[in-house]
Amino acid sequence: MFPQVNLENKIQQLSQENVELKQTLADLKFEYEKQVLLCKAAQEWKNKYDRLFQENQQLNQEQKQLQDEISNLKNQIKNFEINMQQIQEKTTNLNQYQLIEANSIRVQQHNQELQRELETYQQKAQFVLQPKTVIDNNIQFYQLTLGWNKDIQNLQLSYRQENDSLIFDGYGEIGNKKVIYQQIHNVGKKALKQNQKPLISLKQSQMQMTFEV
Structure with missing residues (x-):
């Protein structure tokens, strides 16, 4: 032992x-x-x-x-x-x-x-509008990305919602030339909530708008 x-x-x-x-x-x-x-x-x-x-x-x-x-x-x-x-x-x-x-x-x-x-x-x-659908936490969002020519100066953008359409208006300048942007975007079957304020994200030469569907 x-x-x-x-x-x-x-x-x-x-x-x-x-x-x-x-x-x-x-x-x-x-x-x-x-x-x-x-x-x-x-x-x-x-x-x-x-x-x-x-x-x-x-x-x-x-x-x-x-x-x-x-x-x-x-x-x-x-x-x-x-x-x-x-x-x-x-x-x-x-x-x-x-x-x-x-x-x-x-x-x-x-x-x-x-x-x-x-x-x-x-x-x-001068402008490109790109839509897509995003799902986050089982919530569906409709996202619009609006890009524009980086040479546009003093750009002013506005939008309004009418039924199933989003109407964009913009005004800016490239040198001595005026730039006017008008576009009606039909969201189709994507039913957006009326009078909702989207989440807006601004980047260089780009604006992203996110709506809840």
Whole structure:
């Protein structure tokens, strides 16, 4: 049999090892939980980046479509001006001149209409409105993100709600040119609460509005 002293020392040694093992286990558990939290946070940041990247791709595509439409309108105006010049060059008598003059007025009016359409597209190209639905804590929200050209200065924006539509009005300047923004956004089947004040978040060249559905 072991002497009493040796037995007590052995028990004390085992107790000390047990305490150290428990502490090691607790440290490993803490480190594991920390790694799980870090992995979760990293995945959330990745999801956020992927979402923002897709939204940016869509905005770039919409901007390119607007630029193509503007270019097409400019080409139409140029073709009308060329046709007008050719008609004037072929004028040989008063009757032809009067006929061409009448055509010229029609062409000029049409050009003015095209110019107004061009200006409307140019104004619209300065702004991009992006809607989406968000669910947070089982509550559904309707979120609108309005982005605009960073070169617009002294921008003033307002909105009002009429039935199922949100009407936006804006006024600003780019250099010496005025920028006027008007848009009616139909929310469709998203039933917004009447007269509610949305949560508004402002960033550089961007405004985000969140409505409760």
